[in-house]
Amino acid sequence: MRARRQAYIARTPALRASFFPLPARAEYTVTPNAPKILLLPLALALALSACSRESSAPAAGAEAAKPTLDESALPPVNRFQLADLGEPADACRDLNAYANGKWLAAHPIPGDRTSWGSFEMLAERSLAAQRQLAEQAAADADATGVEKIVGDFWATGMDEAAIERQGIEPLRDRLAAIDALTDTASIAEHLRATAARGENVLFGFGANADFRDSEVNIAYAVQGGLGLPDRSYYFDEAHRDKLAAYQRHVARVLELSGVPAEAAAQQAEAVVAFETRLAGNSRSREELSRDASLMYNPVSLAEADALTPNFPWTRFFESQGVQPPQTFSLAIPAFHQEVDAMLAEVPVEDWKAYLRFHTVDSASPYLSDAFVQANYAFYGKTLRGQQEIEPRWKRALGTLNASVGETLGQLYVEAAFPAESKARMEELVGNLREALKLRLEKLTWMGEETKRKAMAKWETFTPKIGYPDTWRDWSGLETGRDSYIANVLAANEFNYKYDLAKIGKPVDRGEWFMSPQTVNAYYNPQANEIVFPAGILQPPFFDPDADDALNYGGIGAVIGHEMIHGYDDQGSRFGPTGNFENWWTESDAAGFKRLTDRLVAQFDAYEAAPGLHVNGNLTLGENIADLGGLAVAYDALQRAREGQEDPKVDGLTQDQRFFLNWATVWRRNFTPEELKVRLTTDPHAPANFRAIGAPSNLPAYAAAFSCEAGSPMVREGGERIVIW
Numbered sequence: 101m102r103a104r105r106q107a108y109i110a111r112t113p114a115l116r117a118s119f120f121p122l123p124a125r126a127e128y129t130v131t132p133n134a135p136k137i138l139l140l141p142l143a144l145a146l147a148l149s150a151c152s153r154e155s156s157a158p159a160a161g162a163e164a165a166k167p168t169l170d171e172s173a174l175p176p177v178n179r180f181q182l183a184d185l186g187e188p189a190d191a192c193r194d195l196n197a198y199a200n201g202k203w204l205a206a207h208p209i210p211g212d213r214t215s216w217g218s219f220e221m222l223a224e225r226s227l228a229a230q231r232q233l234a235e236q237a238a239a240d241a242d243a244t245g246v247e248k249i250v251g252d253f254w255a256t257g258m259d260e261a262a263i264e265r266q267g268i269e270p271l272r273d274r275l276a277a278i279d280a281l282t283d284t285a286s287i288a289e290h291l292r293a294t295a296a297r298g299e300n301v302l303f304g305f306g307a308n309a310d311f312r313d314s315e316v317n318i319a320y321a322v323q324g325g326l327g328l329p330d331r332s333y334y335f336d337e338a339h340r341d342k343l344a345a346y347q348r349h350v351a352r353v354l355e356l357s358g359v360p361a362e363a364a365a366q367q368a369e370a371v372v373a374f375e376t377r378l379a380g381n382s383r384s385r386e387e388l389s390r391d392a393s394l395m396y397n398p399v400s401l402a403e404a405d406a407l408t409p410n411f412p413w414t415r416f417f418e419s420q421g422v423q424p425p426q427t428f429s430l431a432i433p434a435f436h437q438e439v440d441a442m443l444a445e446v447p448v449e450d451w452k453a454y455l456r457f458h459t460v461d462s463a464s465p466y467l468s469d470a471f472v473q474a475n476y477a478f479y480g481k482t483l484r485g486q487q488e489i490e491p492r493w494k495r496a497l498g499t500l501n502a503s504v505g506e507t508l509g510q511l512y513v514e515a516a517f518p519a520e521s522k523a524r525m526e527e528l529v530g531n532l533r534e535a536l537k538l539r540l541e542k543l544t545w546m547g548e549e550t551k552r553k554a555m556a557k558w559e560t561f562t563p564k565i566g567y568p569d570t571w572r573d574w575s576g577l578e579t580g581r582d583s584y585i586a587n588v589l590a591a592n593e594f595n596y597k598y599d600l601a602k603i604g605k606p607v608d609r610g611e612w613f614m615s616p617q618t619v620n621a622y623y624n625p626q627a628n629e630i631v632f633p634a635g636i637l638q639p640p641f642f643d644p645d646a647d648d649a650l651n652y653g654g655i656g657a658v659i660g661h662e663m664i665h666g667y668d669d670q671g672s673r674f675g676p677t678g679n680f681e682n683w684w685t686e687s688d689a690a691g692f693k694r695l696t697d698r699l700v701a702q703f704d705a706y707e708a709a710p711g712l713h714v715n716g717n718l719t720l721g722e723n724i725a726d727l728g729g730l731a732v733a734y735d736a737l738q739r740a741r742e743g744q745e746d747p748k749v750d751g752l753t754q755d756q757r758f759f760l761n762w763a764t765v766w767r768r769n770f771t772p773e774e775l776k777v778r779l780t781t782d783p784h785a786p787a788n789f790r791a792i793g794a795p796s797n798l799p800a801y802a803a804a805f806s807c808e809a810g811s812p813m814v815r816e817g818g819e820r821i822v823i824w
């Protein structure tokens with residue numbers, strides 16, 4: 101995920117991922133209710149970061165007072181505690197029940213969230229810190245640079261009276277432009293014009309490294325345009341009630357925008373039919389997660405123009421102010437062909453209904469209360485089981501993070517990230533790398549030729565810790581204190597143009613795809629880099645004062661996980677320099693597939709709710725990363741402790757504490773609705789299965805708790821899976 105949540109955000113992390121699934125990055129977890137993708141899908145995936153050459157070091161805004169934090173006002177840190185443990189016999193039956201059962205029973209989900217656990221508690225702490233920083237920035241009338249941007253976003257986001265006064269007025273011009281559409285040509289022109297402001301509701305468009313030449317950015321056009329989290333919502337019986345509720349939501353939003361009730365109901369039907377047609381030609385979450393190459397379909401402009409005669413790409417590039425390139429990636433051609441056919445076949449009135457709805461719906465979080473409540477009622481409550489809307493301050497921070505996250509990140513790092521943490525992390529990463537090297541060398545299922553390539557890839561891993569070396573330059577972004585949505589739209593356009601400016605240029609390897617305050621981590625196969633924002637470098641993951649067992653079981657396993665993404669089913673399709681290339685011999689590839697098929701079967705067997713199983717295919721990459729990552733972290737702990745005594749702490753050995761902290765990270769409750777959305781869209785298995793899935797394959801786990809053969813937590817013989 102990326103960063104903060106905004107209660108009712110519809111197209112949560114899930115959708116964001118679909119716009120640019122794996123190649124962009126594999127995250128450690130998905131944050132529920134992550135900030136909505138504003139008006140542009142792909143740009144958000146790429147917007148949060150990037151660095152200019154202007155400033156360096158966290159203390160860039162030197163003229164301003166250093167931001168400060170009142171630690172005593174922050175929510176408590178969540179750590180592993182002896183008192184949380186259940187019956188010792190449970191260690192061999194169900195590690196999650198043993199380590200987290202008591203905690204989970206005692207910690208129901210707060211009303212404004214749809215999940216609650218270690219990640220969320222840390223995110224809550226990060227939010228409270230961000231609030232203090234935003235308030236300080238807003239209080240400084242002379243603020244400039246990132247402080248002014250943060251202050252303006254915060255002040256307007258909290259100014260409920262002004263937002264209420266403006267109602268839907270800020271969208272008037274946009275809605276009038278839609279009302280004026282008359283034919284195919286005018287719709288195509290409208291799509292180009294709105295896209296140029298970063299408000300493309302129909303498909304994603306932006307810069308990303310070329311799969312075959314990871315040094316250079318090219319343009320990608322990718323599927324989009326759906327209001328629901330996955331294509332399956334439009335067709336599967338299991339989601340039938342959500343589809344019906346969505347249609348009612350569409351009608352409600354249209355009515356709020358001024359369409360009479362009866363017409364709104366008819367238009368809603370047309371919008372759902374429109375999206376169902378798009379969905380029929382879209383790829384599923386599962387397909388996009390498991391086949392990175394779907395994102396890469398290089399075509400010449402002439403080929404693209406011939407494919408979609410009603411929507412010529414040459415004109416599209418020109419309208420976006422981008423020099424028409426030799427080639428670009430038209431990722432899912434069937435999707436764009438369908439859009440092209442729809443331009444000719446779908447009645448203009450239906451197009452207008454679709455555009456009107458999405459224009460209002462995506463802006464709803466920044467409009468007056470009626471729009472905010474409608475948005476929450478569907479995307480928060482109905483879709484995800486959220487019981488109450490988040491307080492305004494959390495929503496305002498969610499927007500700030502989604503729009504200009506790194507500005508706030510700059511203040512966050514100054515106030516909340518100690519330099520010692522970075523040094524300690526560098527040491528941990530170094531130890532994990534060494535442990536991974538030894539495991540690679542000892543692999544028995546892989547031939548020497550492939551192994552040499554795997555080692556070459558190991559050589560080029562690049563870690564990034566805490567925050568970017570160089571902060572992005574935000575000059576040119578105009579924000580003010582008059583209008584919340586004006587600030588949001590300005591940032592949206594600014595980010596879109598910033599992204600488009602990268603097309604045809606060398607990739608900036610200093611760029612970050614998460615802001616520093618994010619409680620998450622990621623691997624980016626196109627740069628072979630592992631990235632750990634400051635936000636996750638806190639307990640229970642990381643604590644400079646904790647012993648090795650806890651740190652290796654926490655952040656150590658995260659480091660291992662991100663490195664193993666380089667060797668998961670998708671990451672392993674990229675080479676040492678980040679190019680999409682096959683470095684596998686045929687027989688080693690077949691051997692790898694045999695092993696991963698068994699991991700698919702292990703997770704397919706987990707029943708998450710009555711009749712609902714984990715999707716072993718959708719979650720394969722993450723499960724490979726967990727399994728290898730935990731094994732590497734365990735090895736690294738042994739190396740770090742070599743020759744030392746094993747001082748029991750609270751009667752627990754170092755190995756036991758290592759596994760218990762791993763499980764502590766994965767304590768997490770979900771609403772039934774949230775769980776259901778995730779089983780369809782989240783490439784990570786639900787937390788309770790992540791807690792047990794990897795340890796049950798490690799002999800070291802069985803040994804640590806003296807589990808007998810045949811125990812549920814002990815997979816043995818032909819059942820045990822070791823990949824990396």
Ligand SMILES: [Zn+2]
Nearest residue numbers: 126127128722
């Ligand atoms: Zn991951």
